Amino acid sequence: MTVVRVEVLTGPMDGLTHYSHEDELVIGLEGSADLGLDFDPRISRRHARLAFREGRLVLEDLGSRFGTWIGAQRLREPVEVSAGAVFTVGDTLIEVLGQGDSP
Amino acid sequence: MKGGRVDLTVFAPAARQAFHQAVREARLLRSGYLGVEHLFLGTLLAGGHPLRLAFERAGLDPERLERVIRGWLRTDPQRPANSEFVVTPRLERVQGAALLAAARCGRDHLGPIELMVAILDEPRAATTRILRSLRARSFDGLRLEVGELLLRQVGEDTQHDPDPLLRFGFDLSEEAASRDVPVIGRETALAAIMVRLECGDCPVIVGEEGIGKGALVRGLAALMRAQGGLERLRSLRLVELCPDSLRLGLRTGPPAPEQVSRLLEEAWQDPRVVLFLRDLDHLLDDNEDGIDAPVRAAITRGKIRCVASTTPGGWSWLESQEPAVTARLVAVEAEEPPAGVALRILNQVGLEQGAFHGVKILEEAVRAALVLSARFLPDRRLPGKAIELLDQACAQPVLAGLAPRQDFHQAGEVESRQPPRQIGAGEIAAAVARASGIPAARVLAGPREVVAGLGEALSSAIVGQTAAVEQVVRAVQAGRITEYGPRVSLLLLGPSGVGKFGLARELAGHLYGLPQRVLRLDMEEYNGAESLAELTGDPGAHGFGREGVLVARLRRAPWSLIYLDHAERAAPAFLDVLATGLEEGHLDSPVGHRAAMEHATLVLASREPAEVLQEVLPPRLLAQLDATACFTALSPADLVVILERRLGRLISEMEEQGIVLKLDAQVHDLLLERGGSTTHGARTLLHTVDRLFLRPLRLSLGAESAPRHLEAVVRHGEIAFLP
Numbered sequence: 077m078t079v080v081r082v083e084v085l086t087g088p089m090d091g092l093t094h095y096s097h098e099d100e101l102v103i104g105l106e107g108s109a110d111l112g113l114d115f116d117p118r119i120s121r122r123h124a125r126l127a128f129r130e131g132r133l134v135l136e137d138l139g140s141r142f143g144t145w146i147g148a149q150r151l152r153e154p155v156e157v158s159a160g161a162v163f164t165v166g167d168t169l170i171e172v173l174g175q176g177d178s179p
Numbered sequence: 180m181k182g183g184r185v186d187l188t189v190f191a192p193a194a195r196q197a198f199h200q201a202v203r204e205a206r207l208l209r210s211g212y213l214g215v216e217h218l219f220l221g222t223l224l225a226g227g228h229p230l231r232l233a234f235e236r237a238g239l240d241p242e243r244l245e246r247v248i249r250g251w252l253r254t255d256p257q258r259p260a261n262s263e264f265v266v267t268p269r270l271e272r273v274q275g276a277a278l279l280a281a282a283r284c285g286r287d288h289l290g291p292i293e294l295m296v297a298i299l300d301e302p303r304a305a306t307t308r309i310l311r312s313l314r315a316r317s318f319d320g321l322r323l324e325v326g327e328l329l330l331r332q333v334g335e336d337t338q339h340d341p342d343p344l345l346r347f348g349f350d351l352s353e354e355a356a357s358r359d360v361p362v363i364g365r366e367t368a369l370a371a372i373m374v375r376l377e378c379g380d381c382p383v384i385v386g387e388e389g390i391g392k393g394a395l396v397r398g399l400a401a402l403m404r405a406q407g408g409l410e411r412l413r414s415l416r417l418v419e420l421c422p423d424s425l426r427l428g429l430r431t432g433p434p435a436p437e438q439v440s441r442l443l444e445e446a447w448q449d450p451r452v453v454l455f456l457r458d459l460d461h462l463l464d465d466n467e468d469g470i471d472a473p474v475r476a477a478i479t480r481g482k483i484r485c486v487a488s489t490t491p492g493g494w495s496w497l498e499s500q501e502p503a504v505t506a507r508l509v510a511v512e513a514e515e516p517p518a519g520v521a522l523r524i525l526n527q528v529g530l531e532q533g534a535f536h537g538v539k540i541l542e543e544a545v546r547a548a549l550v551l552s553a554r555f556l557p558d559r560r561l562p563g564k565a566i567e568l569l570d571q572a573c574a575q576p577v578l579a580g581l582a583p584r585q586d587f588h589q590a591g592e593v594e595s596r597q598p599p600r601q602i603g604a605g606e607i608a609a610a611v612a613r614a615s616g617i618p619a620a621r622v623l624a625g626p627r628e629v630v631a632g633l634g635e636a637l638s639s640a641i642v643g644q645t646a647a648v649e650q651v652v653r654a655v656q657a658g659r660i661t662e663y664g665p666r667v668s669l670l671l672l673g674p675s676g677v678g679k680f681g682l683a684r685e686l687a688g689h690l691y692g693l694p695q696r697v698l699r700l701d702m703e704e705y706n707g708a709e710s711l712a713e714l715t716g717d718p719g720a721h722g723f724g725r726e727g728v729l730v731a732r733l734r735r736a737p738w739s740l741i742y743l744d745h746a747e748r749a750a751p752a753f754l755d756v757l758a759t760g761l762e763e764g765h766l767d768s769p770v771g772h773r774a775a776m777e778h779a780t781l782v783l784a785s786r787e788p789a790e791v792l793q794e795v796l797p798p799r800l801l802a803q804l805d806a807t808a809c810f811t812a813l814s815p816a817d818l819v820v821i822l823e824r825r826l827g828r829l830i831s832e833m834e835e836q837g838i839v840l841k842l843d844a845q846v847h848d849l850l851l852e853r854g855g856s857t858t859h860g861a862r863t864l865l866h867t868v869d870r871l872f873l874r875p876l877r878l879s880l881g882a883e884s885a886p887r888h889l890e891a892v893v894r895h896g897e898i899a900f901l902p
Contacts, residue, residue, distance in 0.1 A: 085305070087212065087267075088265045089267065090212075090215070090267040091270070091301075092269075
């Protein structure tokens with residue numbers, strides 16, 4: 077089964093790893109998303125989604141106010157990502173973990 | 180919020196100190212959480228001499244690392260002011276790993292070395308990423324060094340070190356022998372200290388933070404060993420003891436005061452040992468651990484050979500609280516080095532920094548660090564503040580990679596593939612911008628460049644006030660231009676809602692690069708007997724002083740525009756203080772703080788006619804004002820322009836969020852019809868835009884499936900937004 081795994085890299089939740097047993101993982105606020113980052117004031121309710129689409133892992137912004145970024149590039153449409161990719165939601169840096177990565 | 184947990188019962192005393200130090204760092208840096216990066220700083224300190232030596236052997240200067248990591252934490256966007264203090268999940272993980280490392284060595288308590296091993300083993304920790312990107316090869320070396328320390332600890336009885344002095348301190352003479360420590364421009368101060376030592380006195384170096392008191396003492400160690408010096412001095416051994424390593428170096432065993440007395444006794448018995456007591460005031464102020472008592476006793480009985488250091492504030496505190504101690508010491512004043520000396524010091528430091536960070540520091544960068552730190556960080560001292568700027572500029576590519584919205588992998592790759600980067604004036608300006616909050620472009624602009632273009636900027640921003648704008652522009656152009664930029668004080672008069680505050684904001688944007696650098700104070704709220712204390716500070720009872728709003732702002736952000744609304748209502752006593760401040764270039768608060776006024780722009784605003792102000796404001800204050808600009812009432816034609824601009828701004832704001840907004844012509848008419856009164860200037864109009872346009876717009880955007888294209892039309896006398 078495919079599992080989406082991420083680790084938070086900055087802020088109060090630094091080191092938090094999260095994996096979803098579904099083939100998608102929504103990042104946003106507690107209650108509305110799989111991974112809640114409520115401490116970050118720039119996170120929207122449903123902010124971004126990582127999902128397997130035809131065997132590829134795709135990162136997508138869900139119309140968030142402050143955007144989802146890869147480096148200095150704001151995401152306008154879904155992009156394919158792989159293990160080791162780092163992206164920003166609000167003010168939080170997140171890394172996509174590979175299948176074999178230890179937390 | 181769910182956070183990690185730390186179990187202090189498994190921490191050995193030194194590790195506990197590392198933890199407390201980490202908490203202190205987190206609070207000082209206002210992080211709002213406790214993370215691995217804070218624990219790294221605490222552990223580096225608590226690990227004492229052996230751990231620092233391991234870092235140095237790996238080619239990683241611990242002090243420089245501390246500066247880089249602190250600098251990074253300072254720019255962290257996630258610093259919620261009032262959040263609860265949480266421990267990060269990564270820190271909890273590090274604790275578990277450290278405990279495991281201790282268990283492998285047969286211990287059930289973890290010390291600083293185990294903590295450091297666990298921190299370095301955490302691959303995604305910010306500290307690991309910083310260390311790796313700084314010097315990947317050194318990082319692996321460092322892990323080996325620290326791992327070896329851990330092995331060496333096994334079976335070693337940590338309570339009986341062969342040389343107790345080195346458990347608590349750092350041998351400066353040994354350092355001076357092992358590497359070349361140049362003495363730059365401090366010959367006079369050093370000679371004074373040497374003479375004192377030669378006479379058997381205990382000199383105390385008294386100087387502001389950042390002027391290099393520590394470097395002076397390292398220079399002393401080097402000079403002592405230099406050939407051609409006095410034979411007696413050459414045999415001396417200078418050992419640094421600082422309050423933190425004393426406190427943190429204490430491990431299990433006899434009570435702390437006992438260990439310290441024994442240490443001081445041993446140092447006294449060996450005629451070659453001279454102690455360096457850094458931050459003497461902190462050392463004697465510490466009554467929690469009881470280490471102050473033996474130090475005090477040794478000094479007052481004259482049973483110590485030492486050089487000490489403290490700040491002028493610390494020295495006067497010592498004089499009032501510890502007269503018996505200061506009677507035994509001789510103060511040697513150390514000044515901030517003049518620019519020429521500071522430049523020579525910076526050139527030397529720049530070479531070391533370049534080697535450490537693997538970059539080439541251009542001469543222009545060293546000059547820029549000197550000039551710009553003097554200009555934009557006026558409340559700190561040379562050469563310390565310039566050294567910090569250089570370190571920040573060198574580490575920036577690494578740190579930017581760790582910040583959100585940057586890909587650190589990319590930054591790391593660029594780092595390793597390209598030949599050594601160069602650090603020039605632009606990089607230093609960027610570091611100044613981060614430290615002072617002033618945009619980099621403004622930092623690099625000369626005072627004259629700031630004035631140029633002011634007229635155009637103001638007249639395009641302020642509607643219908645040609646005469647007032649012209650007066651302000653001429654006042655700035657004709658006013659004093661210091662090396663920091665133009666300095667003016669203005670009186671703006673006119674009815675409400677005509678653009679007085681708008682002009683002040685634009686002016687701040689032009690002078691300081693950011694329109695937000697305005698402190699607006701309504702003098703109607705500060706006209707009572709208490710107001711002077713509220714604005715400048717209150718010494719308070721029992722020594723618990725309170726800082727005033729104005730002084731606090733000027734001290735933290737000296738580059739600000741101070742806007743005093745309803746100036747005619749201000750308390751006369753405050754206006755007097757203000758006049759003195761403008762005359763002297765600084766405000767003294769009753770708490771004892773001094774705030775620079777020479778970088779600030781003062782704007783007094785009032786709705787009263789000029790005659791009233793002439794009567795109310797003290798003549799001394801009036802004499803300091805560069806211009807009085809009178810704003811006139813707005814005409815209906817002005818309102819049309821203001822409305823168009825406001826709506827234009829809203830449309831482009833929406834565009835930034837990816838929403839296309841179109842307006843029907845009737846919308847303008849409706850807004851002008853409802854809000855077209857000029858009694859309160861443009862205020863009624865702007866409120867109408869807010870009420871009739873902006874709120875319905877937000878409501879239609881708040882819906883779950885918000886459309887990306889909207890058209891504003893008038894329906895039944897209301898504005899509606901159609902997809």
